[in-house]
Amino acid sequence: MAKAGAEGTAENVPRGGHRPARVASVRRKPSITDVAQVAGVSYQTVSRVITGSPSVSSATRARVLEAIAEVGYRRNKAATALVTNRSTTIGIVTDGSPRYGPVATLLALESAAREAGYGSAVVGVKEPYDRTVPEAMGSLGDTGVDGIIVIAPLRAMATAVRKVHADVPVEMIAAGVSSSGRERLFTFSENQELGARMATQHLIDLGHRDIAHVGGSLAWFDGRVRKRGWESALREADLTPGFYAEGDWSPLWAYRTGLRLVREGVPEAIFAASDHTALGLIRAFVESGIRVPQDVSVVGFDDIEGCDVFLPPLTTVRQDFPALAQASISVLIGSIEGIEVDRTPIPPALVIRNSTTERRRG
Structure with missing residues (x-):
């Protein structure tokens, strides 16, 4: 009688002589319980942090967020939506410009949102912005997005955004523009x-x-x-x-x-x-x-x-568009979850090559 042995030994080969196909092992996904154990809090506390409840202290919230990152927990979007009526989706409004900056920003934002565990819904707008911007932001609100990022390179577009009163946080990526003073409307950019x-x-x-x-x-x-x-x-x-x-x-x-x-x-x-x-x-x-x-x-x-x-x-x-996108997503999620996040503009870098040289004298 064959003894049980390690996978792939002779004891595991059936009488027909054909080795069974190797079955890939699948690791169990980290759960809220895992997060609670690492953070040293209750399951209910972790749930409150995930759903953005204001009843959790800032110190406890920070400890839970660190534990989430440590164990690699990712929210089940369907379950979260059912329980919290939140979609774990970020809306992105763009003017559809083919210019390098807006396009690179859009692509980087979609990637950064995905890395943060959020889906993204993109809506393009065009002039007249006074009509298309409210329509776009309204349609995103109707789908239940958690927050909206508006890539707003144009002054006319930003003016239209400021006239919209949304029920979710709205972040404008607009260079050199100060925040509006409204709690749910703010700006971010590279310097x-x-x-x-x-x-x-x-x-x-x-x-x-x-x-x-x-x-x-x-x-x-x-x-x-x-x-x-x-x-x-x-x-x-x-x-x-x-x-x-x-x-x-x-x-x-x-x-x-x-x-x-x-x-x-x-x-x-x-x-x-x-x-x-x-x-x-x-x-x-x-x-x-x-x-x-x-x-x-x-x-x-x-x-x-x-x-x-x-x-x-x-x-x-x-x-640095990836860094800009990651920081923008972090700022928006911080607003969604009630966490204070650094909003200092991203610094650029000077790259010196051969198209510049010292001034010729004489």
Whole structure:
């Protein structure tokens, strides 16, 4: 008689000589009980934390959240919805812009929400925002989302959002915009003004004094804060802001602006409002026999894919969209669950490559 043995030994092989297929082991999913044991609290306390009950102290809530992260507990969305009438879904409103920043933000938000255990429902809007924004936020509210994030690069869109009174927390991602003062409506962003200051200061440190800004649309918050950062860095260095032009973010407009500068006079250095803007400028200069960076230094903004293989590789300000999305989701969930979360804007980083160099003397 065969003895019971370890899996895969001769004792486990049937008389026919065919080894049974190996069955993959499946680990039991962590439960609320597991969380309660690790946190040293009752099952009911963990449940209250998960459902956002205000009857739990901040210290206990923090201990439970740490235990949730430690054991890897994830809420059962269907069960949570039945018990709490919450969908564990975050609504995202976007203007549908094809520009790099809004698209990268949207993709990163969806991924960050999923990592946090939330689904996402995305609704696109277009002008007139006074009509489409309330409709979009209303439809998301009707589906029972826990909170809404609005990617609001445009001033007109943000104005429409401020007029909507939602029953769930609403977070606007809008550069340089202060919160409204309403408890359930607040803003978050990357510190793009700081990024513009860093780009301009880099050019100042290289000895440049005639520093232009080929900017983005001032209908966008991004365009406004990048221009403001350029101006403030120059004024702090006792320099007068040089040539400025407002554009539409497109490489074609930037190319035409570059040709205009060739006719009217190329500055020592240029802070371009985006990498696509920088790309258009550089093409215009190269075609006209003007060398980058020997004749003019150029700094971009965004650090889009491929910047490191531009000719020349582009000095630029890197926006960390995954970090922005993770922080935005954390801020929204904190509002949903009544937890205070740091809302300090995400800092960008300056990436120095070959499109900038020291000012030529003499």
